Amino acid sequence: MSVFGSSKLLLAGVIAAAAIGLGPALGQEKYDLSPDTSNRVRAERNEAAIKAIAPDFKFVTPGKFTVAISPWDPPIGTYATDSKTVVGADPDLSSLLADSLGLELELVPIAWADWPLGVSSGKYDAVISNVTVTEERKEKFDFSTYRKDxxxxxxxxxxxxxxxxxxxxxxxxxxxxxxxxxxxxxxxxxxxxxxxxxxxxxxxxxxxxxxxxxxxxxxxxxxxxxxxxxxxxxxxxxxxxxxxxxxxxGGWPLTAEIAVTTRKGAGLADAITIAINDLIKNGKYGEVLKRWSISDEAVEASQTNPPGLPKSGS
Incomplete structure (x- = not known):
């Protein structure tokens, strides 16, 4: 989905969402990207997901789900017509997950390349910005899959x-x-x-x-x-x-998946996976993908830390 930052990432099949060669201009076309988010699909609290959060996990801000996202291109994530509200499929999923966890959503727009340090340092609870699961990344992060690459x-x-x-x-x-x-x-x-x-x-x-x-x-x-x-x-x-x-x-000839990314061992991934699977079951997940014309990328079920794209040379 984007230009790789290095040959190592290219060989790993990882698509960075900061700049995709042809992509950035797409967001400048005349799409209906209203800053009014009142029509976002919403979800109920998911008690099973909430109980799955590790007892010692502490959210960046109590009562909020702080999510890093790179507003690079519709329909995944972009700035609305007010140039400050972040809209798209990933923001909508972030909202559903915040609802499921009984939290208020706090979206933090970032440069895509900044998410690894921000998540590993605890600056964000998660990044939901088209991150592909790779074996190399699994050494530092936990994943809850939500879309095919x-x-x-x-x-x-x-x-x-x-x-x-x-x-x-x-x-x-x-x-x-x-x-x-x-x-x-x-x-x-x-x-x-x-x-x-x-x-x-x-x-x-x-x-x-x-x-x-x-x-x-x-x-x-x-x-x-x-x-x-x-x-x-x-x-x-x-x-x-x-x-x-x-x-x-995106991982041809292998299958690649996009995932919600959290700090390794933080104790949040299983809760997010449970929440996503419930959203798939109740149809809320499908509504979001349909709204942004990416139903082809739907997964049948979310998985925590599934096999990822192999390391370079593997």
């Missing part, structure tokens, strides 16, 4: 292309992606597989901003785009000039 292929709404599921489906196509991203890593690997199989090579295209990428696709200078499902599906639902024709795990 998904990338999408999009094409023009009137394109004859109806499905892209595997490398051969993009052989010979001109494909837009973000430089230095996990999706670039995947599409280049698909290209290598195609060429080795005697198929036509993929022409990978890069653009510095969203408007240029959109123009290239609409003008026919590219046949497809391969970037984060969340932003591409949301744009397709709003603008109606593109369509999603395929989704791929």
């Amino acid at each position: 998904v990338l999408a292929f999009t094409v023009k709404a009137d394109s004859p292309i109806t499905s892209i599921k595997e490398p051969k489906d993009v052989a010979g196509l001109r494909v837009i992606t973000g430089a230095g991203t996990n999706q670039e890593k995947i599409i280049l690997e698909w290209d290598r597989e195609n060429v080795a199989a005697g198929l036509k090579p993929i022409e990978v295209q890069y653009y510095d901003d969203r408007a240029a990428a959109d123009l290239a696709l609409q003008a026919g200078r590219a046949e497809a785009e391969f970037n984060p499902n969340s932003t591409r599906a949301y744009a397709a639902s709003i603008k109606k000039d593109t369509k999603v024709v395929g989704i791929v795990s």
Whole structure:
């Protein structure tokens, strides 16, 4: 979902949400991002989740659930039209979890790269900002999964292309992606597989901003785009000039998941996992994903510290 901060992160398949190459301009488009959060989906107290909080766990501010979030792009998290209220799928989930834990939500906008130190030092109770589970991160943090890490292929709404599921489906196509991203890593690997199989090579295209990428696709200078499902599906639902024709795990060929991230051993992860599973069961979770057009990323159940993407060289 973003440019990796280092080659190590790239190999681990981790998508940083601070800057996604093509993504930031998306938030500048004319979406309905009202600062009025009164219509957020709300939840009841979950006594089982509350009881699962470790007795010695202390919230940053008593009575509040302090969540770090990076407002990078809709629909995951962005600033509303007032340029200060944070809205999106992750803020809505944060609100549901605060309700479930019987707490008031305190959202703290941060630069994405700042969350590890903030969580490990106890500055925030959790970060809910599109963090992928990796084995390396599990050494320092606990995870409660809540969304699949998904990338999408999009094409023009009137394109004859109806499905892209595997490398051969993009052989010979001109494909837009973000430089230095996990999706670039995947599409280049698909290209290598195609060429080795005697198929036509993929022409990978890069653009510095969203408007240029959109123009290239609409003008026919590219046949497809391969970037984060969340932003591409949301744009397709709003603008109606593109369509999603395929989704791929952000950890391809492995499955990757996004998770609420808390300090290792703090005693909060199991409570959050219980809360998420109840929200899945009662439909509140699904309402949030549907509202932000990312139902394709739904998980069937939340897990505490599941297997993550392997360390580099593993």
